Amino acid sequence: MTPRDGSTRTDVLVIGGGPGGYVAAIRAAQRDRDVTLVEKDAYGGTCLNHGCIPSKAFITAADIAHDAENAAVMGIHADPTVDMAALADWKNDVVDRLTGGVEKLCKANQVTLLEGTATFADDHAARVAHSGDDGETATVEFEDCIVATGSRPIEIPGFSFADEDVWASRDALAAEERPDELVVVGAGYIGIELSTMFAKLGTDVTVVEMLDSALPAYDDDITRVVRSRAADLGVDFRFGEGASEWRESGRGIEVVTEAEDGETATYGADKVLVAVGREPVTDTLELDAIGLEPDDTGFLAIDDHARTALDHVYAVGDVAGEPMLAHKASAEGIVAAETIAGESVALDHRAIPAAVFTDPEIGTVGLTESEAVEAGVDPVVGEMPMRASGRALTMNESEGFVRLVGDGETGRLVGAQMVAPEASELIAEAGLAIELGATIDEVADTIHTHPTLSEATMEAAENAMQQAIHTLNR
Known part of the structure; x- marks a missing residue:
């Protein structure tokens, strides 16, 4: 391809610098x-x-403060104070180190970096409007393109993120002062993570959710543990209520909700955090220029190689559909790049783990028991309660369980669900086992270090085989 006057040429154009x-x-x-x-x-x-990254930094700090304040059972007495401005500075330093590292890695690998917003001009060219006020644009011609424009928080009617008192998650994670009272609209993973975090920092939190439960994507026996712990922290759940409006009041703001039967309620707060989900960013790309159309929800459909309906245009990450997870985005990015390079690779969604950084954490991968039945699998299930874990007890964190789901015919592990301390770390072992096609008995036969939380995975596998030592067999 011969570049046009004033344009640059590249083999691969990547739009979006996220994971x-x-x-x-x-x-x-x-x-x-x-x-x-x-x-x-x-x-x-x-x-x-x-x-x-900023949410995990804040969550870690909140956990430290809360654990110190509540360690009297161990004979430790403390009354910590949290300097939110200093905490925000530390969080920002962590973020800066990581984002600076990304830029250095790109340059070290000879990736050309352009700052600006890209829109398609035609099938093999994009215009890049540079960041800043100069209004300059450049044209980049490409052989292949990878769209990775991510997602943004969903606004709801009457709650504009342009208003100072209405927070998106980004605003909450940029806060340098802790609100005394916070109303959170939405009980999904973002809402529950941030509700728990602020409650541990001393904020009075009210969660408003239209559905009748928190974390609706997870089974009730998992969410029940998290919901109970959040309630113990003082989080007030208001299920079956939708936020209809907010208004200023004498002491801050008021959030008005409405139930299905029309009954209204009002909750006072300093801020309202709207966390009802995220939507893909595809409307900024001028997809009409290349004849590519997203689905009704804004996602770009892809095949097992992350390729869209156009052979030379790929989509990865949040724009390519659920689950909206950073590690899923990275995996898709690798597949797209290697496909462009002519390698024989494909996406495998069987072992994409998910984690919710609540208290305790949630970790899942593969199929649940009910999903296994729906898929035609005769499941065998094993479970280890954390109250039987010596390491969990020494951490004063004994709520929750580790559950493994296997194929009763082949013995292979097909899924795992965990609600436990460090579940986000523990789930990796189950994901690896599924990826390798390991069987339940192979997981059980793997010697785990004692005393560790990971022993619960081994014990759950033994429980599935009716051979558990440290818990009653199902």
Whole structure:
């Protein structure tokens, strides 16, 4: 292809520098492709700058403060104070180190970085409007393109994120002062994680949810543990209520809710955090220019190679559909880059883990028992309660369980669900076992270090085989 006057040319154009985009860019460069990465905001995307990393930094700090304050049972007495401004500075330092690292890795792999917003001009060209006020644009011609523009928080009627008192998750994670009272609209994973965090920091939290439960994507026996712990922390759940409006009051703001029967309620607060979900960012790309159309929810359909309906255009991460997870985005980015390089690779969604950083944490991978039945599998199930784990007891964290689901015919592990301390770490073992096609008895035969939380996985496997030692067999 001969570049047009005033344009640049690249083998692979990546639009979006989040965990899907920058990983795809680096991998494509490692496969000897000339790569240009366009990012309009900050390298690392929402995850590193405004989501995964800052939320975990705040959650870790809140856990430390809460654990210290509640360690009297261990003979430890403390009354910690939290300097939110200093905490925010530390969080920002962590974010800056990681985002700076992403930029350095891209440059070290010879990825060309452009700051700006990319829109399609035609099938093999995109216009990049540079960041800033100069209004300059550049044209980038490409052979292949990977769309990784991510997602944004969903606004609801009457609650504009432009209003100072209405927070999106990004605003909550940029706070340098702790609100005394907070209303959270939405009891999904973002709402529950941040509700728990603020409650541990001393905020009075009210969660408003239209459905009749929290974390509706998970089974009730999992969410019940998390919901109970949150209630113990003082989180007030108001199920079956939808937020209809907010208004200023003499002492802050008021959030008005309405139930299905029309009954209304009012909750006072300093801020209202709207966390009802996220939507893909595809409307900024001018997809009409290349004849690509998202589905009704804004997602771009892809095949097992992350390829869209156009053979040379790929989509990875949140724009490519659920689950909206950073590690899923990275995996898709690698597949897209390696497919472009001519390698024989494909996406395998069987072993994509998910984690919710609540108290205790939730970790899942593969199929639940009911999903296994629906898939035609005759499941065998084993479970280990954390109250029987010596390590959990020494951590004063004995709520929850580890559950494994196996195929009764082949013995292979097909799923795992955990609600336990460090479940986000523990789930990796089950994911690896599923990826390798390991059987329940192979997991049980793997010697685990004692005393550790990971022993619960071994014990759950033994329980599935009716051979558990440290818990009653099912």
